[in-house]
Amino acid sequence: MIVVGEKINADLKSIKAALDKNNKEIIQELAKKQQEAGASYIDINTGVFKENEVSKLKWLVDVVQEVTDVPFSIDSSNAEAIEAALKANKNGKPVINSITAEKEKYNKILPLVLEYDAYVIALCMDNNGMPETVDERIVIADKLVNSLLKEGVKIDDILLDPLVRPVGSGTNYGVCAIEAIKKLKAQFPKVKVICGINNISFGVPARKLMNQSFLVAAMISGLDAAIMDSMDKKLMSTIFATEALMGKDEFCMNYQMKFREGLLEI
Amino acid sequence: MIVVGEKINADLKSIKAALDKNNKEIIQELAKKQQEAGASYIDINTGVFKENEVSKLKWLVDVVQEVTDVPFSIDSSNAEAIEAALKANKNGKPVINSITAEKEKYNKILPLVLEYDAYVIALCMDNNGMPETVDERIVIADKLVNSLLKEGVKIDDILLDPLVRPVGSGTNYGVCAIEAIKKLKAQFPKVKVICGINNISFGVPARKLMNQSFLVAAMISGLDAAIMDSMDKKLMSTIFATEALMGKDEFCMNYQMKFREGLLEI
Numbered sequence: 001m002i003v004v005g006e007k008i009n010a011d012l013k014s015i016k017a018a019l020d021k022n023n024k025e026i027i028q029e030l031a032k033k034q035q036e037a038g039a040s041y042i043d044i045n046t047g048v049f050k051e052n053e054v055s056k057l058k059w060l061v062d063v064v065q066e067v068t069d070v071p072f073s074i075d076s077s078n079a080e081a082i083e084a085a086l087k088a089n090k091n092g093k094p095v096i097n098s099i100t101a102e103k104e105k106y107n108k109i110l111p112l113v114l115e116y117d118a119y120v121i122a123l124c125m126d127n128n129g130m131p132e133t134v135d136e137r138i139v140i141a142d143k144l145v146n147s148l149l150k151e152g153v154k155i156d157d158i159l160l161d162p163l164v165r166p167v168g169s170g171t172n173y174g175v176c177a178i179e180a181i182k183k184l185k186a187q188f189p190k191v192k193v194i195c196g197i198n199n200i201s202f203g204v205p206a207r208k209l210m211n212q213s214f215l216v217a218a219m220i221s222g223l224d225a226a227i228m229d230s231m232d233k234k235l236m237s238t239i240f241a242t243e244a245l246m247g248k249d250e251f252c253m254n255y256q257m258k259f260r261e262g263l264l265e266i
Numbered sequence: 267m268i269v270v271g272e273k274i275n276a277d278l279k280s281i282k283a284a285l286d287k288n289n290k291e292i293i294q295e296l297a298k299k300q301q302e303a304g305a306s307y308i309d310i311n312t313g314v315f316k317e318n319e320v321s322k323l324k325w326l327v328d329v330v331q332e333v334t335d336v337p338f339s340i341d342s343s344n345a346e347a348i349e350a351a352l353k354a355n356k357n358g359k360p361v362i363n364s365i366t367a368e369k370e371k372y373n374k375i376l377p378l379v380l381e382y383d384a385y386v387i388a389l390c391m392d393n394n395g396m397p398e399t400v401d402e403r404i405v406i407a408d409k410l411v412n413s414l415l416k417e418g419v420k421i422d423d424i425l426l427d428p429l430v431r432p433v434g435s436g437t438n439y440g441v442c443a444i445e446a447i448k449k450l451k452a453q454f455p456k457v458k459v460i461c462g463i464n465n466i467s468f469g470v471p472a473r474k475l476m477n478q479s480f481l482v483a484a485m486i487s488g489l490d491a492a493i494m495d496s497m498d499k500k501l502m503s504t505i506f507a508t509e510a511l512m513g514k515d516e517f518c519m520n521y522q523m524k525f526r527e528g529l530l531e532i
Contacts, residue, residue, distance in 0.1 A: 167510050167511060167518060168517060168518045168522075169517075170517075171513055171515070171516050171517055171518075172513045174510060174511030174512060174513060175511070175512060175513040178486065178511065200511070204510075204518050204521060204522065204525075205521075205522060205525040205530070206503070206507075206521075206525050206530040206532055208532045209503050209504070209507050209530055209531075209532045210507045210510070210511075210521075212478070212482075212504075212507070212532075213482045213504055213507035213508045213511055214507075214511055216478075216479045216482035216483055217482055217483075217486045217508070217511055220444065220483045220486065220487075221486070234532070237472070237475055238475070238478075238479055241472075241475050241476045241478070241479035241480075242479045242483070244433050244440060244470075244476070245433060245440030245441070245444065245466070245476070245479055245480055245483055246440060246441060247437055247438045247440060247441040249437070250437050251434065251435075251436075251437055252433060252434045252437075252470050255470060255471075255472075255476075256434075256470065256471060259470075259471040259472050264471070264472040264475055265475075266472055266474045266475040266478075266500070
């Protein structure tokens with residue numbers, strides 16, 4: 001399972017405050033902790049700064065890569081900010097998070113994917129906004145994948161995100177997410193499927209519990225990568241258990257090792 | 267989700283001790299707590315007593331139904347003990363746990379299912395012992411279901427148990443359980459699928475964690491009923507979360523109610 005650490009996101013008050021003051025220590029501590037806890041990528045998002053997004057994102061890349069060596073997931077819809085981050089990047093092949101089938105956005109982001117040979121998260125969304133059904137997602141995914149391939153993006157570099165919506169706001173949104181993951185995986189077996197775990201639980205109580213159950217359901221439905229809190233020990237433990245259940249952990253040796261290392265939390 | 271409370275099992279030392287001394291209080295307390303926690307059936311097992319199994323099981327039925335009104339799951343391979351329990355039963359339609367395709371066992375248990383109009387758990391096992399593969403399980407299930415139907419058992423009264431084996435003793439046993447549940451459900455849509463959750467984690471550490479992940483995986487694969495510890499609040503919470511994710515909980519109203527009642531544990 002590929003884990004993208006989601007915590008350096010200026011939508012979070014504490015991160016916004018640290019960025020306001022250019023407080024390196026808080027950011028670096030969080031970056032290090034996420035990597036130590038198992039994040040294979042560090043997501044960085046400074047969208048909230050709007051006018052300063054370019055400089056803030058560039059600053060983040062510089063600061064985070066002083067203390068980590070995992071690649072970035074550059075979470076922005078501002079092409080200029082993404083490019084500034086890509087230029088400053090020294091931490092291995094980055095992820096551009098994200099492109100969509102919205103025409104303007106697609107045309108802005110695509111050249112960056114190609115020029116910087118980045119991975120790209122393709123969100124199942126187009127000019128009609130958030131899709132409602134599984135089939136709408138598949139149609140958009142099909143359009144996106146075919147178009148990206150035609151433009152020269154390698155199939156291994158595409159990650160599809162079905163766009164998970166909160167189960168508290170739509171009774172069927174859990175089923176929709178799970179079915180979309182299954183269908184995306186069936187239709188594009190070489191493309192990785194990614195999603196934000198936390199999205200499912202927005203607006204309900206005991207969010208961590210809902211996130212855990214959703215993570216299992218998503219994994220056994222074919223999820224390859226999760227944007228999530230890698231420092232949430234229970235969520236990480238859930239990954240180790242589910243990998244064992246999926247036959248990906250020979251005689252549960254990794255699970256047992258994690259237990260001995262004190263990394264399993266029930 | 268149908269929950270069968272598994273705790274009154276004389277394989278457990280504390281239960282064995284209580285039964286040795288005919289200690290009603292301990293047993294009744296446990297029975298009440300299981301029902302309160304959400305068990306729809308109370309499993310009772312006195313197999314360890316061998317010679318006294320008949321009287322011990324009968325005693326259990328009498329004692330438990332003094333304080334609970336949910337039906338029993340009579341967990342025995344001793345036809346005489348099962349019949350004693352069935353005769354003493356006043357708590358609604360019971361479950362006979364279990365019949366198999368082992369010829370002798372089948373012939374002994376079947377008449378009880380018919381005579382007492384009980385539900386029956388049909389274990390995917392025959393004279394060749396524990397099945398290894400998913401397909402072996404399906405073949406046995408097919409034989410069992412067809413045979414039970416032919417003998418006059420109603421399809422609604424059959425619960426198929428794929429026989430979950432510990433993932434710590436076979437890397438593929440998690441996949442096997444999950445795939446077996448899916449295939450049983452696809453092949454026999456009117457038959458309920460049941461399994462023991464705890465079986466998956468035998469021999470690995472942090473069993474509750476493994477059980478939780480397995481429960482989600484099993485539920486979204488089609489599991490209708492679980493033999494489990496209904497007093498394990500996290501496991502019960504996992505059911506509420508997973509039901510919401512499966513679209514079975516309108517706007518998460520039940521999930522939110524459980525939260526307000528203090529019944530969700532993360």
